[in-house]
Amino acid sequence: MKPGAAPAASAGAAAGAPDGAWLRVHPASPFVRGWVALAAIAFFFFRDSFERMLQGGPLVDERLADRAPWLLLGGGGLLLLTVLGYVLSWYFTRYQVADGYVRLNTGFLFKQQRQARLDRVQAIDIVQPLLARIFGLAELKFEVADAGESAVRLAYLRMDEARLLRAAILARAAGAAPDPARPGEAAAEAPEHAVLTVPPRRLVGSLLLSEQSMFVVVGGVASVVLSAFTENRSFYLFLIPAVLGMVAAYWNSINRGYNFTAAISPDGIRLRYGLLDTQAQTLPPGRIQALRVSQPPLWRIFGWYRIQVNVAGYGGAGSDGGGSSRTTLLPVGTFPDVLTMLSLVLPDPGTTDPVGIFSAGINGLAAPAGSPAHAPADTGPDDGGFVTTPQRARLLAPLGWRRNGFTATGTALLIRSGRWWRHLVVVPHQRTQSMALEQGPLARRFRVVDLVLHTTAGPVSPRLVQAGLDEGRALLDDQAARARTARKRQTSEHWLDQVRALAADPAGTEAPSSTEAAASTQAPNSTGAPSSAEAPTNTDEPANTEEPNRQDDRQHG
Amino acid sequence: MRTEAIDPPGITWLRVSPKYVTVRLAGWALSTLFLVALLCLPLVLVLNGVWQSFPLWLAVAVPAVTLLLALWRLLLIPRQVRAIGYAEREDDLLIRRGIFYQRTLVVPYGRMQYVDIGAGPVERALGLCTLKLHTASAGTNAEIPGLPAAEGARLREQLSARGEARLAGL
Structure with missing residues (x-):
């Protein structure tokens, strides 16, 4: 759980910024995303030298000595081009949260502008691949009602920025207008109460007893029986890729399902999981x-x-x-x-x-x-x-x-x-x-x-x-x-009752006051605000035919 | 076989235009012609002595059986067209179809995202159109084929108006 008072600077940089400000993602993000390409270039050029160094020889092959400057120049040029591309892509990627929309501009040759309505947000994820996690960065990914690809990805932001932005988006999605007097207030993260966790032992047990394992056992028995009957060893050979695939699948399941935690907060159900790559999903109520x-x-x-x-x-x-x-x-x-x-x-x-x-x-x-x-x-x-x-x-x-x-x-x-x-x-x-x-x-x-x-x-x-x-x-x-x-009569008013019931639990002693505060800022219409007329709750918001949920404009620049 | 309908009782169905049979016949003729011609290829090869090893009876039987099945489907077409129906109720649209495999679909007006009208070449020549409803679910396969163009336009306006009045969130 995050302490309520975030550093003022980061709050200003992320969510508390005045509406309409165009912001850039973290400068390191293209490198985090494209590290594979950089690593490949480095590997390609230095593998040889490295091997020779291990053998105690000179760094550059004698036969290549005269051509070495050209090779270095080529490699350096390639590296420079890649880095330049990264810097440009970073420079031209900008996002804005304003007027109930999130807008994302990308691309410098083929420009793309993408916008998503905040009140249409169906779910919002914070994803941290391993490398991003090492650098304390996170990707913010959110879905609008659309069967197609994932709608808007902001990659990468600093972790606290991402969380503040998520809180801001969820607050707007719930219909809470930002308070002009205290811009930082609306962005306060909603408190959450952990509800359940999945112990690793149970996860492993569930994998061992899953349908997948039944197929493994059946397949293994079948191939052993077949090779015993036909006295043909080649059936074992077929097992090798199968075993590799299985190990990958199991690893995947453990990596993704590890440390699964469900929590509840006023702006939705929070799910966190992951061993190396972590992910935090938020499902707003009623989605x-x-x-x-x-x-x-x-x-x-x-x-x-x-x-x-x-x-x-x-x-x-x-x-x-x-x-x-x-x-x-x-x-x-x-x-x-x-x-x-x-x-x-x-x-x-x-x-x-x-x-x-x-x-x-x-x-x-x-x-x-x-x-x-x-x-x-x-x-x-x-x-x-x-x-x-x-x-x-x-x-x-x-x-x-x-x-x-x-x-x-x-x-x-x-x-x-x-x-x-x-x-x-x-x-x-x-x-x-x-x-x-x-x-x-x-x-x-x-x-x-x-x-x-x-x-x-x-x-x-x-x-x-x-x-x-x-x-x-x-x-x-x-x-x-x-x-x-x-x-x-579609409302989400029961949602907050649920949170209060949990907050009243002896487990969270300091929680109730903050829950109340969050409740009043996050979703005023459900805490007994007088009129239902001005209550654009996240669920019964009538505008899904006229306006597309997301617009893509491509143009050549 | 007199089939017991699976529709909710007390509904008067509007039927699609009988001219839609022609559209279905045209489609049937085209696909049957193509399929039978394709399946006759082995027969031609065998008769010309190019493909000696292929048994003659099989080369005859495959297109013949296909043709028989196609003829049976041909006989069903008028009944299938008669089985298509739709009904506008207070809050939803009902669409039914099928004789052997029946389906009755209920689409609430408040769930419609948009309404499509399309017409193929044969339909256009006969003054017909196909109306298609879309909801947030891809599983909603709501189609009313063979509507007279005027009825299609009326239905579209009607559905749009009712949908707007009852529009709900996702």
């Missing part, structure tokens, strides 16, 4: 479009779960290298952890018994066929409020029919599925984009339908499989109505 709790079969031994989310702008997993880790809300956690995260994402579960309904969704199973639990044989059996596949269709899903089901609380639709690979998908009502009922010939034979909810691109694709025809039809209508009412 999560859909969520999935899942459990691979082997994780059941320890009762572990994983949570993935759809956030507009993050796009599908793997689209951006770290895509799959960015859409992971909880890499591995126990059931209480899952409930904690659910309570952060869904502060108002819309039911009196959230624990009961979520555990039924995650682990529940309807009564077996023939038990008295479901007397009317034509309607699906019911557990914890979940309506499952009717018994008549159990041939379509002999294992899953007691799992596949849905229930709706006051604020979200819950869809569960999977007997071995358990999934629970949660879609807040006000996030539903559109819905479709689908039915194939076989499903018609059994009078069941599938219901598909469309959300933004991401790892979660909510689909209710094989609901009874009447239930599905009713759900389509009910859900449309629920989504409609939810959209009408």
Whole structure:
């Protein structure tokens, strides 16, 4: 956690600067980004000399002695050109935070101006690759609602600048106007309360028991058996690249998932993780479009779960290298952890018994066929409020029919599925984009339908499989109505209640006063400000058709 | 087979123009011609004695079966076109399609990002157009093909107006 009083100079340089000032990123940033090129040049020119030096010979080969000046000149010229390019690219990269927009100008031959609306910010990340971390620099990366590439990257800023800028952007995104009298005040970082961490031991255990490892074991056994039967050693050769790939994948998972910490602050859920390259994500309240709790079969031994989310702008997993880790809300956690995260994402579960309904969704199973639990044989059996596949269709899903089901609380639709690979998908009502009922010939034979909810691109694709025809039809209508009412009263006021409840905890003794202060500056409209008319909350801001979220202007300069 | 509709009850569907059958037929003819011609290539080669090793029965059977399947699809086209429907409700637009694989889609007006109207060459010649709705989700595949141009324009204006009135954040 950051002490509230930042040095005045850095505050002035970053967020507290007057609106409209064009600022540059840190001068070292092109070198941090392009160090590979510099290292390659250095390696190319000095490898030879270095080797000779190790062998005790002269620095320059005798045969090349007459040509050495030219070589040096060439190398020096190349180095100079690269450095000049870096300096130019640094000089022409400028950004500005003003009038509710962030603008970023780059390029000196091909100029590009990019702007993003602050109130459209979906998520904001601070990324620190290893080298940047050594120099105390960080990249600020934020997404606006757009399925395409990551919207705006400011690389690199000093770490404290990046944090102040993030706080400023989030404050504006929440609708808090900067106070002209005290410009530094609005940029104060919102206090945060750590909610949960993932111990490294559990991370390693979860990797060992993941689907990936099952494939490794199966593949290894298969190749050993094959080579034993065919007496052909070459199968071992195939294992070498496979093992290398596996090691890389495991390393990647550990590097990204290490030291995972979730925290809550007035401007969103904070996730931090990473061993060498660290990343701090902030998801403002109400930006999560859909969520999935899942459990691979082997994780059941320890009762572990994983949570993935759809956030507009993050796009599908793997689209951006770290895509799959960015859409992971909880890499591995126990059931209480899952409930904690659910309570952060869904502060108002819309039911009196959230624990009961979520555990039924995650682990529940309807009564077996023939038990008295479901007397009317034509309607699906019911557990914890979940309506499952009717018994008549159990041939379509002999294992899953007691799992596949849905229930709706006051604020979200819950869809569960999977007997071995358990999934629970949660879609807040006000996030539903559109819905479709689908039915194939076989499903018609059994009078069941599938219901598909469309959300933004991401790892979660909510689909209710094989609901009874009447239930599905009713759900389509009910859900449309629920989504409609939810959209009408879309606020994030519960969010701050949540923070207060945590602040009132004995754990954070000095926290409440600062939380109050932050609450009043960060989001005045949710602390009981009189009118809702001037409350452009981050969620119900009506302007997403007319104005593009991001504009790219390219021109030749 | 009389199919039980999966639509919510009590909806009067507006159907697309019957002329859309012609558009579908043109598309069907073009793709069938191309596919069958391609699959007849081995047959030609075998008959000319270029490709001796290829069995003759297979060279005949593949295009024949393809042609049969295509003819079956041809018979379905009028019914498929009749199955396309849309309905404007108070707060959302319903679109349905399909006979064997049915789909009923609900798009709330407040979720529409923008509305597209497009027309291919055949559609344009017949005075038809295709209306497409876009939401923030790529999964929303909301398309109403075969609308008369005037109806398409009316629907677009109507949808835009209603969308603006009910626009919600993401």
